[in-house]
Amino acid sequence: MKRSEIKNLIISSLDANSASDEITRRLEDEGISYDFSEGFSGRVIERILALAPTVSRELEFVRNLSSAFYRIALTGVAAIVILIISIYLMEGSISLDSFLGLGDISDESIICLLTGN
């Protein structure tokens, strides 16, 4: 096909009602075709395989983090419960003063402690 014929084919492929698939085939016959280089599929798979361990490592980290969070949270809750029970047993009540360790100290003795008089 002459150069001018190829140009006309290109122009006519853009007509709204042209059979563009037929034109595409004819252009391909004239060497206007595209492909990636040899071994393209292999390189894609290699890159996917190289990415896979990173992704699974990230997933593993997130999974470990969430299980560690539950363990830490449960331990914390248990410690708080034990603390409350022990305060109740020692002080006989659960008030702010007993939490602060001021259950059996009177106001005067605190003033004495702070001022030294």
Added chain:
Amino acid sequence: MKESYSKAEENDLIRASLAGDKLAFGEIVNRYRKMVARTVKGMLGDSVFAEDIGQEVFIKLYNSLSEFRGESKLATYIQKIAVNLTLNEIKRRKRSLSMFSHKGDDEIYEYEVADHEDEKRRDAKEMVNKALMNLDPKFRIVVIMRMLQGYSTKETAEMLELPLGTVLSRLSRAQEQLKEILGKL
């Protein structure tokens, strides 16, 4: 079955790929590589950068294959990924060009036409590449969908997620520009 995926149904290939079978995914790549190459190389030029973007298209497909519901054809799904990645790459290049240099748009592209093609075929391909690169990307993409992919105007509109009227007006303007460009080549 594993060794002969060349005749396998698309759904079987997708299922096997999701199960981690790389051979099955390799077959998907082989089936659609030319289609992706037409979009990516048509838009970015026949360069090594286009190869990278082509690989990105299939990697993105692999990572999002579980989200593919089969409501559209796999070809349409892949084509949309290719269009999006290519247009993003053009935007990225324009941004970096405007920041770091004053090079013209066509200076970015390199043409590598395979040695085995005879001179006449090489000339024809070079002419098409040069004509495409002289078009604005928004016109170039509709030309590629029609001229290189062979889609109808309706399919082009669907693929690019544009109204049909927009596609038709862009095609008409691209046609005018191509007449002028090809007249000089």
